[in-house]
Amino acid sequence: MTWRTELERAAARLREAAGAADRAERLLAEAAARLAADDTERRRGELARRLAAAAAGAATxxxxxxxxxxxxxxxxxxxxxxxxxxxxxxxxxxxxxxxxxxxxxxxxxxxxxxxxxxxxxxxxxxxxxxxxxxxxxxxxxxxxxxxxxxxxxxxxxxxxxxxxxxxxxxxxxxxxxxxxxxxxxxxxxxxxxxxxxxxxxxxxxxxxxxxxxxxxxxxxxxxxxxxxxxxxxxxxxxxxxxxxxxxxxxxxxxxxxxxxxxxxxxxxxxxxxxxxxxxxxxxxxxxxxxxxxxxxxxxxxxxxxxxxELSVADLVPQELWTESSRDGLTTVIGRDQAGHTAGGDVAVSFDDATPHWLIGGRTGGGKTVFLLDVLYGLATRYSPDELELYLLDFKEGVSFTEFTPSPLDPSWIPHVKAVGVESDREYGVAVLGALRAELTRRAGLMKRAGATRLARLRELRPEVRLPRIVAVVDEFHVLFAGNDRLAGEAVAHLEELARKGRSYGVHLVLASQTISGIEALYSKKDSIFGQFPLRVALPGAKHLLDEGNDAAVESVGQAVINDAGGLKGRNRTCRFPDASSADELLATLRRDLWARRDSDEEPVVFRGFDEQHLAADPRFEALAPPTHAPRALIGRAVDVHMSTVGYRFDKSPGRHLAVLGTSIVAADVLTSAAVSLARQHEPGSVEFQIAATAAGAEGVARDLVEELKAAGHECRELEPGTILTAPRGKPVYLVWFGADGADGQPGTLRDLLLHGPAAGAHLIGWWRGARRFLDDIGGSAGRESCAGVVALNIAANDLAAITGGYERTWDARANRCLVIDRHAGGETLAVPYVRPGRLDEVVETR
Missing domain, CATH: 3.40.50.300 (P-loop containing nucleotide triphosphate hydrolases)
Structure with missing residues (x-):
């Protein structure tokens, strides 16, 4: 083998090795790449799992x-x-x-x-x-x-x-x-x-x-x-x-x-x-x-x-009368508008921070329903020893009759002391005056006990009953209509109660559509309403919240509660239940509360449109002879307790009674006076002389004669010309239906007025004309000859001429009379006693 052949073989082996190296290098590179990719994917997967876990913890x-x-x-x-x-x-x-x-x-x-x-x-x-x-x-x-x-x-x-x-x-x-x-x-x-x-x-x-x-x-x-x-x-x-x-x-x-x-x-x-x-x-x-x-x-x-979807049941505690009013009164009125546990129940209080409340809302905006929720909430938490209620309604409604007995349901809320339905302004002023008198009484107790707060006084004098008092006045602006004497009295009472009520446990709730435009309050607005930090704005409320705070809701069943006098930033909106749709529940509650009462004393109910009847007055039933100074009962006073109004007869000169006005109600007043006097004399000990010269009064006079005779009294009917005869030796009451003109004997009449009481002769007469009466008694010089006057539908200036007053705020209106006793120096607005159905007859004849 030649060297060339060996060289070619060696070159071939070298090329084969180089190819294997190349292949190995490629394989290594590919393997490395695969290893790198596997590591990155593993790491990316691990990163994704960690990020997902972190996200799961951050957003669960x-x-x-x-x-x-x-x-x-x-x-x-x-x-x-x-x-x-x-x-x-x-x-x-x-x-x-x-x-x-x-x-x-x-x-x-x-x-x-x-x-x-x-x-x-x-x-x-x-x-x-x-x-x-x-x-x-x-x-x-x-x-x-x-x-x-x-x-x-x-x-x-x-x-x-x-x-x-x-x-x-x-x-x-x-x-x-x-x-x-x-x-x-x-x-x-x-x-x-x-x-x-x-x-x-x-x-x-x-x-x-x-x-x-x-x-x-x-x-x-x-x-x-x-x-x-x-x-x-x-x-x-x-x-x-x-x-x-x-x-x-x-x-x-x-x-x-x-x-x-x-x-x-x-x-x-x-x-x-x-x-x-x-x-x-x-x-x-x-x-x-x-x-x-x-x-x-x-x-x-x-x-x-x-x-x-609240009901009154949601506002009532499970157990009745378990709370103390020592430091204040608190009740749940609804639920936060959010409507869930985070919002929760909305509770409001009468205490040192929020002693008085103002409630505003248009007619139909839910004021009555809201007030019922509040009153039932309070009455179920606190016993009558812890809470008393005075309720006044000045509009033509029945907001508070819910709390009083009725022919269909004899039960009542035992906390309620007085209720006014379609109240007179005079009745409202009387209630405020009575509350002011209670302030004075409690102030005296505190002074003598050395206490400065009601809570402390209750500790020191536990034997004295000192419940907190809540007075609710719906449509309170009516009290101040006219800016007259009554409005002035109302302002004075209200200012005193607003300033001092928190210290003595007397709290006010005033409700109306607006608190602006009340003339009598112009100079007192801040001093009075500044004491009302809790404001409840219902739909249609005007000027109740602070200027710029227009948070009053428009949805019926919701209220804006503000505990800072209406300031912005202190609003809380809540829903409250519709008490008017829970008649059965409220009736059950009322009967449960009534069954727990300690006293059978019913609340005094003043219904401005109701007749008053002598036979229904328990004071009439209590009359009995003998009475030293008999009292003729005339009507029921427009006061907190609806006291019986009467006029006493004694031997003092001028103790006679004149009823003035053209209304046939005058005949009923004479009848009530005579019948009530008859109950105070033994039969046969006094003579009644009855004269009827006023057209239309004959039937009333005959009925009176029959009633007096049935009671065993001597009763004589007089004809014209015989009316002013001298007494016959025993006490005499001359009841004269229509004394205008003095039966043609003004001199004899004046002699009777002047000398009759000393001889036991008293006149109870009806004059249809006030000026005629003044002429018959001898003009202004004879005013003292008849000390008692009952004014019916006579003008204020005519009444001023009779009483000698220069100004007279008397406002003659149906079913009211003004009883004046010149000797006692008193004037009393009263609802006169009438025969049942008389007011309907009066309306029909108009």
Whole structure:
């Protein structure tokens, strides 16, 4: 073998080795590449698992779960979510959305943290799905939530699945144009201001609902000012529990640059969605399954409705009369408007901080219902030894008849001492005067005991009954109508009670449509209403809250409660039950309370339109002979206790009684006087002389004669010309139906008036004309000859001429009389005794 042959063989072996090396190198490179890829995939997988675990911890349950895998029957949360993060989609580690590449939930900080801002709007199906999914998550996770929805792109279609939230009041009606958006922003700004004011005073707002404004797309008319308002709201919102999901926030050609949205995470929806600083593409969540959305929105709506469907039973404690009023009175009146446990029951108090209340609302706005809720709440918590009630209603209604006995139901609320239905102003002033007298009594007790507060006095004098007193005056402005003497008295009483009531346990509740325009209160408005820190604004309330605080609701069954005299920032809206629809429950409560009473003393009920009958007066039944100075009963006083009004007859000169007015009621007054006097004399010991010269009074006179004879009394009927004869040796009452003209014997009449009482002769006469009466008794010089006057329908100036007064505030009206005793120096407004059905007859003859 030659050297050339060996060389060729060696070259061949070398080439073979080189090829093997190349192959080995390639194999090693490929192996290395495969090893590197396996390590990266492992590490990426590990990273994805760690990120997913972190996301699961940051957004738990409803806030982070994949809604496609969530059972539609999963219950919504009843406790507020503890985390601020919420899922909006899925982040991909390598950007491939169509493979099994590692991924993890993409989260944003929202409620309790900040905002979400997206340049796309609901016209993009990706954004629409993300919004619907986000709304389901937030609603399911947060029971304490209020929503404002705005959609200027699909005109509300994107929020169609959430209709149940709108119906339940959790979300307002979807705003679809720039005007409605403006109203949403105004309401949000007002709410934000109130919560910031509360927080500035050091009070917690943690129990207030989150307010989430979801904008699916801005209406096309939105301008620079609206965008700036949105930016300002975003700036201040998180500190006041207000957050935004703002879609469609993008710069447009030939438009000014958008203001920055602070505290926000930005979502860009280009070919690939990008979230904030996350350097990865994001696949936004698809719309949730319809069944799941229906369950979440329907469950939350049912919870809100059930929480809002209150009854009086929800306000009543399980056990009656278990609480002490030593330091004040407290009752539950309703539930926070949020309607869930976070809002809770709303309780109000009568105490040193809120001694008196003002309640405002239009007719039909719920004042009566609200007052019934309050009164039943108090009466079931506190016994009559802890609480007394005085109730006045100045409108034509039956607000408080609920608390009094009736022919159909003899029970009553034992706390109630006096009730006025369609009350006279005089009755209202009398009640305020009685309460003021009670202040004076308690002030004396405190002074003698060395106490400065009611609670301390009750400790020092446990044997003295000292319940707290609540006086409710509905339509109280009627008290001050006319700016007259009565209005002045009412103002004086009210000012004293308002200033001193808290110290002595006397509390006022004044209810009306407005507190403005009351002339008699112009100079006292601040000194009086400044003592009423608790304000309850019902629909239609005017000037009740502070200027600029326009929080009064328009929905019947809701109230704005403000415990700072109406100042902004102290409002709380609550729902209260409709007591008027719980007749059976209230009747049961009333009977239960009545059965527990310690006394059979019924409340005094003043019904301004009711007749008064002599036979129904227990004081008439108690009359018996002999009586040294018999008292003719005339009617019932317009005072707290509806006292019996009478006129005494004795031997003093001038002890006669004149009834003045054209009304046939005068005949009934004469009859009541004579019958009541007859009960105070032994039969046969006195003579009654009856004269009837007034047309229309003959029947009444005959009935009186029969009644007196039936009682065993001597009774003589007189004819004209014989009326003014001298007495026959025994006491005589001359009852004269129609004394005008003095039977043609004015001199004899004047002699009887002057000398008759000393001889036991007294006149009870009816004059239809006041001027005629004055002439018959001898003019102004004879005023003292007849000390008793009962004024019916006579003019104030005629009455002034008879009494010698220069000014007279008497206002003649049906079913009222003014009883004057010149010797006693007293004037009493009264409801005269009449025969049953008399007022109906009077109305029919008009």
């Amino acid at each position: 349950g409803w806030l982070g779960d994949d809604l496609r895998d969530t059972d539609p029957n999963t219950p919504v949360w009843t406790d507020p979510a503890a985390t601020a993060a919420v899922r909006v989609g899925t982040a991909l580690l390598d950007g491939a959305a169509d493979g099994p590449e590692p991924a993890f939930p993409a989260l944003v900080g929202l409620l309790g943290k900040g905002h979400l801002v997206c340049d796309g709007d609901a016209a993009d199906p990706r954004v629409a799905g993300m919004l619907q999914s986000l709304l389901v998550r937030i609603t399911a996770a947060h029971p304490n939530l209020e929503l404002s929805l705005v959609d200027g792109v699909t005109l509300g279609q994107v929020f169609a699945p959430a209709t149940a939230l709108v119906d339940a009041g959790i979300a307002a009606t979807v705003a679809t144009d720039h005007l409605a958006l403006g109203r949403v922003l105004t309401a949000a700004e007002k709410r934000l201001t109130e919560l910031r004011d509360i927080a500035a005073r050091g009070q917690s707002i943690a129990d207030r609902p989150f307010h989430l404004i979801v904008v699916a797309g801005l209406p096309p008319e939105v301008g620079k000012s609206t965008r700036e308002r949105l930016a300002a709201l975003a700036h201040a919102g998180p500190s006041a529990r207000c957050h935004l999901v703002l879609c469609g926030w993008r710069n447009l050609p030939h438009r000014e640059a958008l203001p920055a949205i602070e505290h926000a995470t930005y979502l860009e929806c280009g070919d690939e969605a990008r979230l904030g600083n996350l350097p990865l593409p994001v696949v936004l969540d698809a719309p949730p399954p319809p069944a799941l959305a229906r369950n979440v929105f329907g469950s939350r709506a049912r919870q809100r409705r059930e929480a809002g």
